[in-house]
Amino acid sequence: MTGKEARERKLKEIREIAAGWGKIIAQEAFPNGPGLDVSLADMEDLAMAASRALVQGAVEAMTGSQAEQFGDEAPCPTCGKICPLKTASRAMVVRGGDAVLSEPVGHCPKCRRDFFPAAAGVEG
Ligand SMILES: [Zn+2]
Numbered sequence: 154m155t156g157k158e159a160r161e162r163k164l165k166e167i168r169e170i171a172a173g174w175g176k177i178i179a180q181e182a183f184p185n186g187p188g189l190d191v192s193l194a195d196m197e198d199l200a201m202a203a204s205r206a207l208v209q210g211a212v213e214a215m216t217g218s219q220a221e222q223f224g225d226e227a228p229c230p231t232c233g234k235i236c237p238l239k240t241a242s243r244a245m246v247v248r249g250g251d252a253v254l255s256e257p258v259g260h261c262p263k264c265r266r267d268f269f270p271a272a273a274g275v276e277g
Pocket residue numbers: 229230231232233234261262263264265
């Protein structure tokens with residue numbers, strides 16, 4: 154199996170899981186089924202709110218996991234001094250929703266600058 158086939162298979166699995174969550178959300182919103190007064194637009198509003206929350210949860214979990222991989226310290230890109238890293242939160246609009254991203258940020262006391270190891274080469 155190629156990497157592309159593996160990714161497509163994983164995406165198919167994830168779509169099936171998410172479709173199942175959609176059914177759970179419908180049942181949660183209308184335990185006895187939606188009444189005839191519930192419009193398609195109402196259903197779409199509910200599904201979109203759930204979708205945005207799903208995007209937020211997934212993106213925040215993945216970026217948080219990446220931020221942890223940077224560890225506790227990193228070299229200053231200017232002078233090379235090993236500096237402690239903190240985690241900064243940044244509110245972002247992402248495709249399909251909003252998310253608060255966690256990203257490691259270092260501060261070099263010698264150069265008096267902040268740097269972002271996740272965006273190597275980009276000035277902070
Ligand atoms: Zn420095």
